[in-house]
Amino acid sequence: MIIEPLRVPLIPDVVALMELGAPYITPRTYSDYWLYSEFQDIMTHPEHRRRGVTRALVDDLRKQAWVWSCRRLYLTSGPGNIAAHKTWETLGFANVRGDRFIDGVSVITDYKGPGKTRAVYELVLER
Numbered sequence: 246m247i248i249e250p251l252r253v254p255l256i257p258d259v260v261a262l263m264e265l266g267a268p269y270i271t272p273r274t275y276s277d278y279w280l281y282s283e284f285q286d287i288m289t290h291p292e293h294r295r296r297g298v299t300r301a302l303v304d305d306l307r308k309q310a311w312v313w314s315c316r317r318l319y320l321t322s323g324p325g326n327i328a329a330h331k332t333w334e335t336l337g338f339a340n341v342r343g344d345r346f347i348d349g350v351s352v353i354t355d356y357k358g359p360g361k362t363r364a365v366y367e368l369v370l371e372r
């Protein structure tokens with residue numbers, strides 16, 4: 246797998262890809278893509294899903310995170326995103342206990358601000 250750091254010329258391609266992720270992914274602004282460096286907005290192009298792309302990405306992220314002395318990874322997904330839920334659980338993430346369930350997934354109400362309820366996932370890293 247080739248992991249390419251975000252560079253300004255790549256931003257239009259990233260925005261175009263993110264537009265394919267509705268309703269669970271919303272393209273951010275150009276300035277956001279330059280500023281953010283979080284484990285978020287993970288998305289595989291619809292024509293390449295279920296081929297292990299996200300599995301390979303998470304494997305690489307785990308290794309790099311360990312090198313950077315991280316011992317846990319967190320990510321969130323939107324309520325009702327069952328494909329994401331199954332992916333994160335399959336890849337070893339635990340669904341963090343929230344305050345209610347939506348579609349059988351534990352969620353934390355307003356986790357990212359008012360109206361932004363999220364399912365939260367945690368992966369404890371081990372060597």
Ligand SMILES: CC(C)(COP(=O)(O)OP(=O)(O)OC[C@H]1O[C@@H](n2cnc3c(N)ncnc32)[C@H](O)[C@@H]1OP(=O)(O)O)[C@@H](O)C(=O)NCCC(=O)NCCS
Nearest residue numbers: 269288289294295296297298299300322328329331332335
């Ligand atoms: C969620 C998403 C990123 C998964 O990417 P992917 O590259 O297709 O995932 P992988 O092929 O690496 O799948 C790894 C495992 O996760 C599970 N999985 C992935 N997609 C699944 C689905 N739709 N239903 C059930 N299980 C699924 C499977 O166990 C899979 O292993 P397998 O194919 O050997 O059975 C992709 O569906 C996507 O881009 N969705 C739209 C954007 C989005 O919602 N992103 C998540 C935001 S938090």
